[in-house]
Amino acid sequence: xxxxxxxxxxxxxxxxxxxxxxxxxxxxxxxxxxxxxxxxxxxxxxxxxxxxxxxxxxxxxxxxxxxxxxxxxxxxxxxxxxxxxxxxxxxxxxxxxxxxxxxxxxxxxxxxxxxxxxxxxxxxxxxxxxxxxxxxxxxxxxxxxxxxxxxxxxxxxxxxxxxxxxxxxxxxxxxxxxxxxxxxxxxxxxxxxxxxxxxxxxxxxxxxxxxxxxxxxxx
Amino acid sequence: xxxxxxxxxxxxxxxxxxxxxxxxxxxxxxxxxxxxxxxxxxxxxxxxxxxxxxxxxxxxxxxxxxxxxxxxxxxxxxxxxxxxxxxxxxxxxxxxxxxxxxxxxxxxxxxxxxxxxxxxxxxxxxxxxxxxxxxxxxxxxxxxxxxxxxxxxxxxxxxxxxxxxxxxxxxxxxxxxxxxxxxxxxxxxxxxxxxxxxxxxxxxxxxxxxxxxxxxxxxxxxxxxxxxxxxxxxxxxxxxxxxxxxxxxxxxxxxxxxxxxxxxxxxxxxxxxxxxxxxxxxxxxxxxxxxxxxxxxxxxxxxxxxxxxxxxxxxxxxxxxxxxxxxxxxxxxxxxxxxxxxxxxxxxxxxxxxxxxxxxxxxxxxxxxxxxxxxxxxxxxxxxxxxxxxxxxxxxxxxxxxxxxxxxxxxxxxxxxxxxxxxxxxxxxxxxxxxxxxxxxxxxxxxxxxxxxxxxxxxxxxxxxxxxxxxxxxxxxxxxxxxxxxxxxxxxxxxxxxxxxxxxxxxxxxxxxxxxxxxxxxxxxxxxxxxxxxxxxxxxxxxxxxxxxxxxxxxxxxxxxxxxxxxxxxxxxxxxxxxxxxxxxxxxxxxxxxxxxxxxxxxxxxxxxxxxxxxxxxx
Numbered sequence: 017x018x019x020x021x022x023x024x025x026x027x028x029x030x031x032x033x034x035x036x037x038x039x040x041x042x043x044x045x046x047x048x049x050x051x052x053x054x055x056x057x058x059x060x061x062x063x064x065x066x067x068x069x070x071x072x073x074x075x076x077x078x079x080x081x082x083x084x085x086x087x088x089x090x091x092x093x094x095x096x097x098x099x100x101x102x103x104x105x106x107x108x109x110x111x112x113x114x115x116x117x118x119x120x121x122x123x124x125x126x127x128x129x130x131x132x133x134x135x136x137x138x139x140x141x142x143x144x145x146x147x148x149x150x151x152x153x154x155x156x157x158x159x160x161x162x163x164x165x166x167x168x169x170x171x172x173x174x175x176x177x178x179x180x181x182x183x184x185x186x187x188x189x190x191x192x193x194x195x196x197x198x199x200x201x202x203x204x205x206x207x208x209x210x211x212x213x214x215x216x217x218x219x220x221x222x223x224x225x226x227x228x229x230x231x232x233x234x235x
Numbered sequence: 236x237x238x239x240x241x242x243x244x245x246x247x248x249x250x251x252x253x254x255x256x257x258x259x260x261x262x263x264x265x266x267x268x269x270x271x272x273x274x275x276x277x278x279x280x281x282x283x284x285x286x287x288x289x290x291x292x293x294x295x296x297x298x299x300x301x302x303x304x305x306x307x308x309x310x311x312x313x314x315x316x317x318x319x320x321x322x323x324x325x326x327x328x329x330x331x332x333x334x335x336x337x338x339x340x341x342x343x344x345x346x347x348x349x350x351x352x353x354x355x356x357x358x359x360x361x362x363x364x365x366x367x368x369x370x371x372x373x374x375x376x377x378x379x380x381x382x383x384x385x386x387x388x389x390x391x392x393x394x395x396x397x398x399x400x401x402x403x404x405x406x407x408x409x410x411x412x413x414x415x416x417x418x419x420x421x422x423x424x425x426x427x428x429x430x431x432x433x434x435x436x437x438x439x440x441x442x443x444x445x446x447x448x449x450x451x452x453x454x455x456x457x458x459x460x461x462x463x464x465x466x467x468x469x470x471x472x473x474x475x476x477x478x479x480x481x482x483x484x485x486x487x488x489x490x491x492x493x494x495x496x497x498x499x500x501x502x503x504x505x506x507x508x509x510x511x512x513x514x515x516x517x518x519x520x521x522x523x524x525x526x527x528x529x530x531x532x533x534x535x536x537x538x539x540x541x542x543x544x545x546x547x548x549x550x551x552x553x554x555x556x557x558x559x560x561x562x563x564x565x566x567x568x569x570x571x572x573x574x575x576x577x578x579x580x581x582x583x584x585x586x587x588x589x590x591x592x593x594x595x596x597x598x599x600x601x602x603x604x605x606x607x608x609x610x611x612x613x614x615x616x617x618x619x620x621x622x623x624x625x626x627x628x629x630x631x632x633x634x635x636x637x638x639x640x641x642x643x644x645x646x647x648x649x650x651x652x653x654x655x656x657x658x659x660x661x662x663x664x665x666x667x668x669x670x671x672x673x674x675x676x677x678x679x680x681x682x683x684x685x686x687x688x689x690x691x692x693x694x695x696x697x698x699x700x701x702x703x704x705x706x707x708x709x710x711x712x713x714x715x716x717x718x719x720x721x722x723x724x725x726x727x728x729x730x731x732x733x734x735x736x737x738x739x740x741x742x743x744x745x746x747x748x749x750x751x752x753x754x755x756x757x758x759x760x761x762x763x764x765x766x767x768x769x770x771x772x773x774x775x776x777x778x779x780x781x782x783x784x785x786x787x788x789x790x791x792x793x794x795x796x797x798x799x800x801x802x803x804x805x806x807x808x809x810x811x812x813x814x815x816x817x818x819x820x821x822x823x824x825x826x827x828x829x830x831x832x833x834x835x836x837x838x839x840x841x842x843x844x845x846x847x848x849x850x851x852x853x854x
Binding site (some may be wrong): 028029032033034036037040041043044045046047048049050055061062073074103104105107108180218219220 | 242243245246250251252253255256258259260261485487488489493536537538539540541571
């Protein structure tokens with residue numbers, strides 16, 4: 017038995033499914049592929065899979081990963097990739113299968129690409145307003161936590177964000193804390209913008225990559 | 236175009252995955268390479284519609300023809316509907332994302348009466364004229380089938396063509412005819428006249444109804460020569476060779492019945508007098524064990540589902556049920572596939588069956604005694620005895636089950652308060668049975684759920700002439716059950732009487748109700764099957780504005796001699812048989828099921844199925 021890490025992209029129609037739905041889709045793909053995946057031995061038998069870091073509904077993911085155990089040690093990793101791809105819906109595609117090097121718990125941050133636009137402002141206006149907000153002393157926003165709603169300042173998290181406007185939208189690239197300890201969802205910026213200007217921009221967010229606490233890409 | 240607009244709104248609605256398509260096994264074709272585009276509309280949400288077997292069968296069947304591209308359309312939930320209207324997004328089909336108004340056919344499956352408003356609302360969202368007479372060109376042909384098509388009259392103003400009976404053949408014949416008519420440049424009227432010649436096709440616009448002063452029907456007749464007076468249903472007699480999909484579209488988001496479904500037979504031998512399906516789908520036609528086994532295996536392999544449900548109106552009546560379960564277990568256990576058997580009858584539940592279902596996964600148990608006393612069960616011809624139910628529960632409890640759901644109906648013909656009290660008593664007896672079962676699960680209490688729905692008299696049943704109980708009477712009966720339940724081990728749910736009332740109105744409605752539906756649609760009413768949206772008050776307002784009395788349809792006793800709005804539709808079951816069954820009901824007399832004795836209902840004319848099986852009493 018060996019552990020494998022399945023790397024996949026979540027995009028197109030599948031960016032609109034929740035983490036729970038993703039779990040179901042993957043389990044069915046494994047069942048359909050007939051790959052020798054280890055199943056739980058409990059009351060409700062199912063393939064045992066774990067995702068490194070859940071992705072919010074609506075986000076695109078370029079380097080998502082899922083771990084599972086393969087019963088056949090000699091099975092080629094490429095075969096797993098090809099067989100799974102035959103069984104996945106449009107919008108989910110496996111691009112690599114590797115031996116896991118880090119534990120999912122090692123994940124400390126994630127890099128996002130945000131594309132923002134809105135009907136109320138032109139791209140230039142939106143860009144100016146976003147810059148104005150990012151340059152202010154603090155960016156206060158309500159964050160939902162397990163203990164209730166908390167006001168937090170996200171200024172610090174976005175201080176290194178790179179942003180530029182393109183023809184149709186404003187693009188922001190930002191690396192935010194992610195993982196088991198702290199999570200900052202990039203949509204907090206959208207929320208802060210709404211609280212300040214009463215305009216809710218459309219957002220199209222991609223999680224580009226995830227890193228450990230030393231900034232090394234998760235492997 | 237629609238796709239770009241959608242991206243902006245999808246994150247503002249619940250479960251956006253329902254509105255984007257792209258599922259495994261969804262069929263994508265090139266629209267320039269097909270002759271006919273068919274929008275298969277389910278007039279309810281994605282989660283409900285995607286669970287529906289009939290849609291899966293016809294979707295795959297249509298798409299198996301290279302010249303047809305069939306796509307799926309569902310009713311957007313109210314949050315999505317609001318966004319679509321605000322952003323001027325018309326109703327679209329999930330495969331191509333093209334507007335429904337571009338399709339040749341717009342097909343609806345009518346599963347329950349309260350979805351009629353959804354059908355109209357979907358046409359409205361598609362910007363397609365609601366009334367058949369306002370769609371004059373040979374395009375956007377609105378067709379409908381399903382159980383509610385047995386009384387098509389309330390929606391006759393909106394639908395061009397109804398398919399009566401099994402759809403596998405007649406639908407394709409009509410699509411093929413359309414293809415020819417389109418090529419030869421025929422008009423819609425010419426097409427409809429030609430279509431009416433096909434067996435199983437009902438074109439309401441070709442008939443005229445006249446009414447008596449009291450609102451009942453005076454006459455119903457074809458307007459043109461050659462248009463048939465009676466429309467006979469279509470039946471697939473050879474189930475093994477009937478089309479069955481080897482693949483389902485597998486949804487990305489969770490739906491109600493998220494599993495593979497295998498139809499094991501059509502029809503039901505029982506003849507419970509309240510049950511419309513039991514009469515519409517006669518005669519019983521089974522698939523063979525080998526056919527079922529192969530279809531199940533293929534479906535599981537192609538979809539990745541780890542559960543397969545054996546579907547029928549009464550699964551334990553399948554003649555080869557134990558050999559079938561044995562055959563299925565030969566691979567299902569190894570492949571981690573669990574089997575589920577819905578619609579088990581109390582008297583068909585054996586330890587053999589129990590062990591096969593249990594071998595992989597255990598689900599709850601549900602039984603439907605339907606009535607609380609033996610007398611009333613005889614009236615409705617639900618031939619289940621109390622000791623059979625209790626014995627079955629005992630088997631189940633000894634087999635490790637500790638929850639049982641019991642379904643009942645209230646408002647049945649001849650029902651008294653004693654019969655109603657019998658429901659509570661039966662629940663209590665099931666609780667006692669648990670404590671008498673020696674091998675019951677230790678350390679666990681028993682949970683019995685008693686549910687009651689309100690009886691809705693339906694066309695083509697022996698009770699089609701019966702009045703429905705008034706809403707007040709239903710409320711009294713519900714209270715009576717609650718008062719008679721003394722233990723907390725039983726929980727009691729009941730179905731809302733208001734919705735059952737509207738269901739009864741439309742189930743036996745006539746063409747005059749078209750006006751009511753139109754007005755309801757104008758007022759923005761839809762999702763009437765959902766308590767979130769249904770409002771009796773709004774409906775009563777619409778009825779009073781149209782000057783139509785809903786009680787005329789729901790609460791009136793009809794004479795056997797009255798012309799009923801659905802009398803021109805022929806489901807093979809004769810009116811004499813239904814009248815005879817109704818009279819027997821009043822005398823508390825039961826009728827044996829088809830395998831015991833033929834009761835000469837009329838379905839024998841199809842020359843097959845259970846009517847020609849060897850009966851055990853004769854062997």
